[in-house]
Amino acid sequence: MFDVLFSHISEKVVLTSTEELLIKTYFSPKKLRKKQYLLQDGEVCKYLAFVEKGLLRYYTVDDKGYEHMIHFAWEGWWIADTYSFLSGDVSTYNIDAIEDAELLMITLQGFEEMMEKVPSMERYFRILFQNNIISKERRLISSIAHSAEERYVALATSNPKLVQRIPQNLIASYLGITPETLSRIRKNITHKR
Amino acid sequence: MFDVLFSHISEKVVLTSTEELLIKTYFSPKKLRKKQYLLQDGEVCKYLAFVEKGLLRYYTVDDKGYEHMIHFAWEGWWIADTYSFLSGDVSTYNIDAIEDAELLMITLQGFEEMMEKVPSMERYFRILFQNNIISKERRLISSIAHSAEERYVALATSNPKLVQRIPQNLIASYLGITPETLSRIRKNITHKR
DNA sequence: ATAGAGGATTGATCTATATCAATTCTATTT
DNA sequence: AAATAGAATTGATATAGATCAATCCTCTAT
Numbered sequence: 001m002f003d004v005l006f007s008h009i010s011e012k013v014v015l016t017s018t019e020e021l022l023i024k025t026y027f028s029p030k031k032l033r034k035k036q037y038l039l040q041d042g043e044v045c046k047y048l049a050f051v052e053k054g055l056l057r058y059y060t061v062d063d064k065g066y067e068h069m070i071h072f073a074w075e076g077w078w079i080a081d082t083y084s085f086l087s088g089d090v091s092t093y094n095i096d097a098i099e100d101a102e103l104l105m106i107t108l109q110g111f112e113e114m115m116e117k118v119p120s121m122e123r124y125f126r127i128l129f130q131n132n133i134i135s136k137e138r139r140l141i142s143s144i145a146h147s148a149e150e151r152y153v154a155l156a157t158s159n160p161k162l163v164q165r166i167p168q169n170l171i172a173s174y175l176g177i178t179p180e181t182l183s184r185i186r187k188n189i190t191h192k193r
Numbered sequence: 194m195f196d197v198l199f200s201h202i203s204e205k206v207v208l209t210s211t212e213e214l215l216i217k218t219y220f221s222p223k224k225l226r227k228k229q230y231l232l233q234d235g236e237v238c239k240y241l242a243f244v245e246k247g248l249l250r251y252y253t254v255d256d257k258g259y260e261h262m263i264h265f266a267w268e269g270w271w272i273a274d275t276y277s278f279l280s281g282d283v284s285t286y287n288i289d290a291i292e293d294a295e296l297l298m299i300t301l302q303g304f305e306e307m308m309e310k311v312p313s314m315e316r317y318f319r320i321l322f323q324n325n326i327i328s329k330e331r332r333l334i335s336s337i338a339h340s341a342e343e344r345y346v347a348l349a350t351s352n353p354k355l356v357q358r359i360p361q362n363l364i365a366s367y368l369g370i371t372p373e374t375l376s377r378i379r380k381n382i383t384h385k386r
Numbered sequence: 387a388t389a390g391a392g393g394a395t396t397g398a399t400c401t402a403t404a405t406c407a408a409t410t411c412t413a414t415t416t
Numbered sequence: 417a418a419a420t421a422g423a424a425t426t427g428a429t430a431t432a433g434a435t436c437a438a439t440c441c442t443c444t445a446t
Contacts, residue, residue: 060334068338070330083327122315129322134276136329138265141253143336144369145261148433169393176337180434183395320427353398374403376425 001029002051004102010078012127013120026110027154032056038079038115039095044177045120047105051077054134057170060093072098072166078128098166148177149185194222197245198297201269205320206313211216215310219303225249225294231272232288238277240298244270247294250363253286262367265291271321287313291359342378 002024009015014079015023032038032054039045041061049056056165058081070093072090073079084091085108105107106114115122158164163171172182195217202208210214225231225247232238234254242249247265251274266272272319278301299307303307308315309378334342345368349356356364365375 042364047408060338062338066338068334070334073252082323082330086323092439110404119312119315122312122319126319126322129319130275130279131365133325133329136333137275137327139261140329140336141261142334142366143333145253145255167393174337180396180433180435186312360423371404372424373405373426377403380425 001052002027002104004075005050008050009121009124013124015120015169019118023114024174026114027104028106030103030105032097033099033102034100034128036092037089037096039081039084041092041094043091044088046079046090047107048080048085048101048111049095049105051075052102053105054097054103055099055165056095056097058093058095059138067173069170069176072162072170074165086183097156099172109134115191126139144177148175148181149188151175152182152185153189160184173182175185194229194245195220195297198243202317206317208311208313210371214311216314217306219299220297220309221299223296223298225290225296227290227293228287231286231296232274232277232286232289235283236284237281238274238284238286240300241271241273241278241304242288242296242298244268244272245295245297247290247296248292248358249288249290249294251286251288252366255343261369262296264367265355265363267358277297291363311323313319320365336369341368341374342381344383345375345378 002020005027006020006050007013024167025027027050030049037057038049051073053075054073057069057072059069061067062193076117077078079092079095083089083094088108097190106122115125142154146154155171155175166174166184168182169179172179179186195213198220199208199213220243222245231240231242231249232293242373244266246268247311248265249272250262250265251272252262254260272288274284274286274288281301308318335347339347345364348364348368359373360366361379362372365372368375370378
């Protein structure tokens with residue numbers, strides 16, 4: 001149940017077994033079926049979720065009804081609308097399952113209390129947030145400075161698992177291009193070799 | 194010297210005066226003249242800097258020699274190549290002054306020691322990193338989901354000070370468009386009213 | 387095994403933005 | 417004040433990627 005979580009935490013900080021026991025008490029498990037929502041536009045994001053198993057996506061829907069993938073989360077990733085979760089404001093994003101998933105969920109109150117009680121967790125999240133900033137920054141630069149093809153190649157190289165596991169139309173959305181354009185880019189690349 | 198820093202920190206966490214005194218010891222002041230580098234592509238980012246006064250920019254230069262603005266920092270902002278600073282790897286970014294600046298600089302060792310000694314600072318940076326993630330996420334979405342004009346209008350509305358204080362060609366770069374396109378967008382907007 | 391639905395591909399066109407080049411405007415240096 | 421360099425604007429043209437539409441695949445449910 002907590003295997004993935006603790007193995008992930010132990011990559012960043014060391015926990016005593018007492019701390020591990022305490023941490024467990026803050027989480028409630030939840031299963032999510034494919035296509036089921038974890039968060040819908042208009043709700044407050046009440047939980048920060050850790051993915052023990054499965055695959056979720058986090059996205060907005062614009063005025064015209066088009067979906068824009070912000071990111072994906074599978075085994076070993078945290079997912080939430082950070083802003084809504086922390087501020088209590090209504091979210092403008094959606095989270096749902098691409099594949100059946102098993103989650104560990106924590107409320108804001110639990111999250112804050114856990115960090116007070118277990119200082120290593122404060123550190124763990126600071127590190128996580130740092131890494132998150134770095135990867136968002138990279139993605140931002142690539143969206144500003146590179147062509148669609150360059151972005152796709154960079155993604156497929158740095159994150160081949162993502163390209164394999166996630167449907168192409170969602171990857172296109174993640175890259176900010178249409179599925180047609182992505183299809184042509186892929187054709188073009190294989191053609192080059 | 195430390196006015197802006199402590200007023201910024203006090204917006205997020207409470208410090209005792211002993212803590213304030215201790216924190217001061219970790220920083221060294223530095224003045225930067227317009228166009229002077231704080232960090233150059235190829236160096237390791239040795240300092241995290243807080244801007245007491247002035248205006249800096251953080252950017253990459255691509256293979257073709259074009260600059261891409263990642264962000265700007267003025268009074269009350271922190272600036273560094275977070276990745277290089279934390280990992281010790283060589284940076285691929287540049288930081289220089291758009292306007293003469295006064296900085297407070299801290300090394301990685303100082304940074305980590307300060308957070309151990311003053312737990313409120315661990316909290317302060319966790320909050321800062323959270324906010325940073327939120328704003329990067331918003332920018333990312335806007336770059337994926339919106340047109341150049343929409344992005345400019347959103348920026349000018351949410352951050353009018355930025356549009357006033359920073360030269361147009363740098364704003365264009367920040368938005369991921371050419372200066373010509375930005376000029377036309379601005380013309381088009383004023384024309385609409 | 388078959389039907390249906392969603393996903394991927396391909397083709398034909400359109401459009402936002404880039405590129406290149408010239409001109410004007412503005413600020414800084416001498 | 418004149419000279420110069422860097423910004424910003426404007427025009428003409430090119431191009432990456434979008435849009436629309438048709439067809440083909442490939443799962444999944446029955």
